[in-house]
Amino acid sequence: MQKVDWDWENLGFQYRRLPFRYLSVHKDGEWHEGGLTTDSTLHISEASTALHYGQNCFEGMKAYQCKDGSVNLFRPDQNAKRLKASCERLMMPAFPEDKFVEAVKEVVNANAKYIPPYGTGATLYIRPLVIGVGDTIGVSPAPEYIFTIFATPVGSYFKGGIKPANFWITDYDRAAPKGTGAAKVGGNYGGSLIPGTEAKKRNFADAVYLDPATHSKIEEVGSANFFGITKDNRFATPLSPSILPSITKYSLLYLAKHKLGLETSEEPVYLDQLDEFKEVGACGTAAVITPVGGMQYHDKFIEFYSETEVGPVTQKLYDLLVGIQFGDVEGPEGWIQKVPITEA
Ligand code: PLP
Ligand code: COI
Numbered sequence: 001m002q003k004v005d006w007d008w009e010n011l012g013f014q015y016r017r018l019p020f021r022y023l024s025v026h027k028d029g030e031w032h033e034g035g036l037t038t039d040s041t042l043h044i045s046e047a048s049t050a051l052h053y054g055q056n057c058f059e060g061m062k063a064y065q066c067k068d069g070s071v072n073l074f075r076p077d078q079n080a081k082r083l084k085a086s087c088e089r090l091m092m093p094a095f096p097e098d099k100f101v102e103a104v105k106e107v108v109n110a111n112a113k114y115i116p117p118y119g120t121g122a123t124l125y126i127r128p129l130v131i132g133v134g135d136t137i138g139v140s141p142a143p144e145y146i147f148t149i150f151a152t153p154v155g156s157y158f159k160g161g162i163k164p165a166n167f168w169i170t171d172y173d174r175a176a177p178k179g180t181g182a183a184k185v186g187g188n189y190g191g192s193l194i195p196g197t198e199a200k201k202r203n204f205a206d207a208v209y210l211d212p213a214t215h216s217k218i219e220e221v222g223s224a225n226f227f228g229i230t231k232d233n234r235f236a237t238p239l240s241p242s243i244l245p246s247i248t249k250y251s252l253l254y255l256a257k258h259k260l261g262l263e264t265s266e267e268p269v270y271l272d273q274l275d276e277f278k279e280v281g282a283c284g285t286a287a288v289i290t291p292v293g294g295m296q297y298h299d300k301f302i303e304f305y306s307e308t309e310v311g312p313v314t315q316k317l318y319d320l321l322v323g324i325q326f327g328d329v330e331g332p333e334g335w336i337q338k339v340p341i342t343e344a
Contacts, residue, residue: 003113003114003115003117004113006114006116008120008122008153009120009121009122010155012155012156013125013154013155014154016153018111018114018151019038020036020038020110021036021107021149022036022103022104022107022147022148022149023146023147024095024103026146026147031093031095031096031099031147034147036106036110040150042131042146044131045134047136048131048132048136049132049133049136049140049141049142050131050132053139054090054185054186055090055131055132055141056132057087057089057090057130057183057184057186058083058130058184058185059079059128060125060284060285061073061076061079061125061126061128062124062125062126063124064325064327065115065118065326066326066327066328067118067326067328068327070327070338070339070341071112071338071339071341072326073101073339074251074325075334076104076337077097077101079104079247080095080098080100083095083100083128085183086130086183087130089180090132090183090185092142095128095130100128103128104126104128104149107150107151108339108341109342111151112343113343114153118326122154122155123153124151124153124154125151125154125286126151128147129147130145131145132144132145133145154286156288157223157284157286157287158205158282158290159205162290162310162315163291164292164308165282165290165292166205166292166294167199167206167207167296168195168198168204168206168208169207169208169210169271169296169297170207170208170210172195172207173209174188174191174195174222175191175209175243177211177212177241177242181219181242181244182241182242182243188244192222195209205290206221206222208221208222208226208295209221209222210271215271216270216272217268217269217270218270218274219242219243220244221284223287224248224286224287225237225244225246225248227249227252227283228269228276229262229279230277230278231276234262235253235256235257235262235263235265235313236266236269237264238268239268240268248285248287248289248321249284251321252283252321253266254332255320255321256313258332260313260316260317260320271297274295280292281314288322289317289318289322291304291311291314293308324336
């Protein structure tokens, strides 16, 4: 296939409009037959609940071009499941999980020219979303919904790929204890703009949040989960009802245990015990694995493995994860789904 001629190595994480997206409408109690469209503008009522009351949720996933030219999706069934959970949290109808995966494949196939080539490190980022639309003014669920999926080629989210980055522990909260932190809803991200911007202004990659009830435990990064390797070689990651259940994090828990033979646990990660970690990382679809060089909390800087070098366990996890995603390493059964590419 003839690819477009783009500077794949220097894409960054920006939106580039591609020719095709998928769209389906929920009306009169059911999802209507969806399909591909070239229209990148959504035409919605000014009284849509997505605009006023945050009745919207989304997913983030990627398509990976392999060495042999085939195209991988990484655990798309898990994104389908999480989107359903996010929809349920906001009283939105869930899009059928099997149809979700098929629709993702349709969008990737239709935009196949724009899947970054193997070896460039870039990927095709996929953004499914569900929004409440139609005419509503009281605080109540919308009469209609739109499910859409667009895609855009991206490079690294945090500058420099697998280079350590420093993070800033913020005093702002991301989510309330029994709020919407575990759902991938727009409101969580609106609230993260100030802390994220403040962190970047101070030259940190992003903000890290503490648990909203006691401010004594690490929750997660604004755009990724947190994990650490303890000095006694355990893979530990925060246990909290208000963080996003990261598909990457659960994949790393599995790989650390079954491929590296490490003890693993989801447990409270106390701020005053961070020096028990020799390596720390941020993980997510966009972030992949970003080693954390250090974290600033008020006037204290806590340094982990190194601000310039990648720790050995983090590197092994990265090689396994990225190897599986790009088809160079065989993954556990069911993790990879191939996208049939028919577009010439
Ligand atoms: N936490 C937050 C707040 C996120 O936005 C993301 C990104 O999706 C993650 C964690 C990582 O989740 P996943 O690994 O499923 O991409
Ligand atoms: C992702 O990793 O897919 C996300 O949704 C994070 C986003 C804030 C870019």
